[in-house]
Amino acid sequence: MSIIKSAFRVLRFGSAKNQLFSLESKTCRAFSVCNKLRQDASDANASKINFYVDENKEKGYAILKLNKGPVNSLNLEFLTELNIQLEKFEESKEIKGVILTSSIPNIFSAGLDIMEMYQIKQDRGSQFWTALQETWIKLYGSNKIYIAAINGHSPAGGCLLSISCDYRIMSKGPYKIGLNETLLGIKAPFWFRDTMINTIGYRETEKALQLGKLYSSEEALAVNLVDELADSKDLITKAEEQMSKWCAIPTVARELTKSSMRRDTLSKLIAQREADTQSFIEFTQRDSIQKSLRMYLESLKKPKKSSA
Numbered sequence: 001m002s003i004i005k006s007a008f009r010v011l012r013f014g015s016a017k018n019q020l021f022s023l024e025s026k027t028c029r030a031f032s033v034c035n036k037l038r039q040d041a042s043d044a045n046a047s048k049i050n051f052y053v054d055e056n057k058e059k060g061y062a063i064l065k066l067n068k069g070p071v072n073s074l075n076l077e078f079l080t081e082l083n084i085q086l087e088k089f090e091e092s093k094e095i096k097g098v099i100l101t102s103s104i105p106n107i108f109s110a111g112l113d114i115m116e117m118y119q120i121k122q123d124r125g126s127q128f129w130t131a132l133q134e135t136w137i138k139l140y141g142s143n144k145i146y147i148a149a150i151n152g153h154s155p156a157g158g159c160l161l162s163i164s165c166d167y168r169i170m171s172k173g174p175y176k177i178g179l180n181e182t183l184l185g186i187k188a189p190f191w192f193r194d195t196m197i198n199t200i201g202y203r204e205t206e207k208a209l210q211l212g213k214l215y216s217s218e219e220a221l222a223v224n225l226v227d228e229l230a231d232s233k234d235l236i237t238k239a240e241e242q243m244s245k246w247c248a249i250p251t252v253a254r255e256l257t258k259s260s261m262r263r264d265t266l267s268k269l270i271a272q273r274e275a276d277t278q279s280f281i282e283f284t285q286r287d288s289i290q291k292s293l294r295m296y297l298e299s300l301k302k303p304k305k306s307s308a
């Protein structure tokens, strides 16, 4: 029962924080870029601002800032909104690349919303997993240049978003990134694993996935999980510098090279999406997995110790 109450608290707190972050972002944004776009107000969730897009058509790229408080956890609605936006980027003739970051201080994304897996129901679970697959296919399979400006913690699904980009810059600081699924008692799906292998190699992935390793920013740099570190205040500038460099490469040659590198990994999931969804539902519905998720949720709710 307390878990259900906590779930509602997460949702309520999320909505209040969203409004705060919305106000904060309205006043604090210091980007010189133009054409700020808000999400279409066409669906019921659109009144909550879950991300911002700043487009700079002159320079040819956009900045997408995740803004779903408190921790940018990925639930069905958020993933659906993101997928619509990713599609818009893909179709844009003006936008060559996107910097993916977060407007929430110290948090890039806490990964999948655990409440989507706890006490999972077949219908919602299928929609959720299909939306997540879609996000990965759109991001990893994009023709555009994606640069992750990782401004804070980026565990599990947050790490997947990062490693689906073409280049990663992470803020220096006490932040963690990695695929820590085993710590929740679950196995990382094969496409998470394969994306990780393509980023840091087989042996490092084998260790990292079994241990559920969360890397510090320095450790992440040492194993090429991220490409560069930056002081927090310089993160976006560095990402923009890198974006200019990538934008200067002849587009068709770069796109063909990217797709030739990623095609096999993508095809593996595309060929078995329904089976993968069914396997997610069956796996997550197991009593042992539900027990692990409940314990993990409880550990997240425990009062935090003063220092790590």
Ligand SMILES: CCCC/C=C\CC(=O)SCCNC(=O)CCNC(=O)[C@H](O)C(C)(C)COP(=O)(O)OP(=O)(O)OC[C@H]1O[C@@H](n2cnc3c(N)ncnc32)[C@H](O)[C@@H]1OP(=O)(O)O
Pocket: 006, 009, 010, 013, 070, 071, 073, 107, 109, 110, 111, 112, 113, 114, 115, 153, 155, 156, 157, 158, 180, 181, 184, 186, 187, 188, 189, 280, 283, 284, 300, 301, 304
């Ligand atoms: C077969 C299935 C495969 C599944 C594949 C992928 C799995 C995943 O992606 S599972 C998600 C894994 N994520 C994590 O393990 C991260 C968990 N969160 C954290 O470690 C911390 O919250 C974080 C370091 C990100 C931020 O720390 P703080 O700034 O100290 O915030 P809090 O811990 O106080 O969190 C605030 C609030 O948010 C709730 N929360 C955190 N993460 C999640 C999440 N992933 N899903 C849902 N809710 C989350 C947390 O419980 C707090 O709630 P309240 O106590 O009610 O405020």
